[in-house]
Amino acid sequence: MESAPTRVMVAVNESTMKDHPHPSISSKRAFEWTLEKMVRSNTSDFKILLLHVQVVDEDGFDEVDSVYASPEDFREMRESNKAKGLHLLEFFVKRCHEIGVGCEAWVKKGDPKEVICQEVIRVRPDLLVVGSRGLGRFQKVFVGTVGAFCVKHAECPVITIKRNADETPSDPADD
Amino acid sequence: MESAPTRVMVAVNESTMKDHPHPSISSKRAFEWTLEKMVRSNTSDFKILLLHVQVVDEDGFDEVDSVYASPEDFREMRESNKAKGLHLLEFFVKRCHEIGVGCEAWVKKGDPKEVICQEVIRVRPDLLVVGSRGLGRFQKVFVGTVGAFCVKHAECPVITIKRNADETPSDPADD
Numbered sequence: 001m002e003s004a005p006t007r008v009m010v011a012v013n014e015s016t017m018k019d020h021p022h023p024s025i026s027s028k029r030a031f032e033w034t035l036e037k038m039v040r041s042n043t044s045d046f047k048i049l050l051l052h053v054q055v056v057d058e059d060g061f062d063e064v065d066s067v068y069a070s071p072e073d074f075r076e077m078r079e080s081n082k083a084k085g086l087h088l089l090e091f092f093v094k095r096c097h098e099i100g101v102g103c104e105a106w107v108k109k110g111d112p113k114e115v116i117c118q119e120v121i122r123v124r125p126d127l128l129v130v131g132s133r134g135l136g137r138f139q140k141v142f143v144g145t146v147g148a149f150c151v152k153h154a155e156c157p158v159i160t161i162k163r164n165a166d167e168t169p170s171d172p173a174d175d
Numbered sequence: 176m177e178s179a180p181t182r183v184m185v186a187v188n189e190s191t192m193k194d195h196p197h198p199s200i201s202s203k204r205a206f207e208w209t210l211e212k213m214v215r216s217n218t219s220d221f222k223i224l225l226l227h228v229q230v231v232d233e234d235g236f237d238e239v240d241s242v243y244a245s246p247e248d249f250r251e252m253r254e255s256n257k258a259k260g261l262h263l264l265e266f267f268v269k270r271c272h273e274i275g276v277g278c279e280a281w282v283k284k285g286d287p288k289e290v291i292c293q294e295v296i297r298v299r300p301d302l303l304v305v306g307s308r309g310l311g312r313f314q315k316v317f318v319g320t321v322g323a324f325c326v327k328h329a330e331c332p333v334i335t336i337k338r339n340a341d342e343t344p345s346d347p348a349d350d
Contacts, residue, residue, distance in 0.1 A: 033332070127334070158335075159333070159334045160326075
């Protein structure tokens with residue numbers, strides 16, 4: 001196939017659970033779904049764009065605007081070992097590298113739902129994939145959902161992937 | 176790849192415009208997007224499930240519950256030439272056949288948004304793709320959107336694909 005690869009943006013975030021380091025269950029699921037159901041064995045026809053939006057009031061973090069495309073790109077980070085958002089990206093970049101699909105990963109600061117929509121305008125992916133906790137209507141009122149906002153406002157096709165039922169933590173608002 | 180193909184259900188409907196026979200602009204766009212951006216050259220790893228829901232008060236139509244998987248399956252229909260819903264399916268099945276991706280196509284009667292969600296439960300696709308006219312909030316109030324309903328209620332991941340801006344007819348509620 002001669003045409004440009006399909007560029008799939010996957011929004012990833014950290015787990016809310018202390019005993020569950022790095023990716024949230026739902027963003028890991030969204031990422032794995034993309035590989036299993038879309039990319040499949042056709043790794044050369046896809047590029048995965050991994051965006052992590054750090055909420056502003058988290059601890060100081062200066063790695064905004066760097067782009068990471070291979071596991072080696074994280075070497076310096078490991079020495080300083082202070083930027084936990086990069087450990088998150090490293091997890092996903094490593095996985096892309098293992099299966100041989102091209103990727104780019106970066107961090108932005110701000111309100112995740114708004115920054116994701118801004119980045120869609122800037123980067124123009126073919127598709128945005130967002131994980132979802134699959135909460136009921138009542139639960140959503142209190143915790144909000146990034147996916148629902150993006151479905152409504154992002155200027156590209158959006159797919160939300162729910163966690164599998166057997167992955168739901170004891171408090172379903174956790175992720 | 177040894178695993179089962181990714182099963183993508185595409186909901187298709189007829190154009191509302193008299194001079195635009197058969198597929199609506201938005202369902203054709205949703206179908207083409209699926210081929211161009213997901214299936215790409217990897218035809219053996221996907222199966223396209225084409226569902227057309229006929230609104231009940233349209234003219235008499237008995238082809239419910241037949242499944243069509245190749246252009247030959249439409250031969251008998253052409254002789255009787257009365258079932259316009261089948262011409263619609265034939266368009267999409269032909270296209271799948273040309274590019275070599277497996278498909279199944281069938282017709283159901285009822286309220287499209289509800290029947291699509293019922294068929295998702297019955298058929299269990301990996302993904303549902305629905306076209307969208309991309310109307311503004313005010314326009315939606317009057318014409319309703321099948322896609323928005325499916326995003327909320329269908330029990331599988333859903334992606335809505337908007338028409339390209341240059342495909343919008345003079346009355347944007349047309350399709």
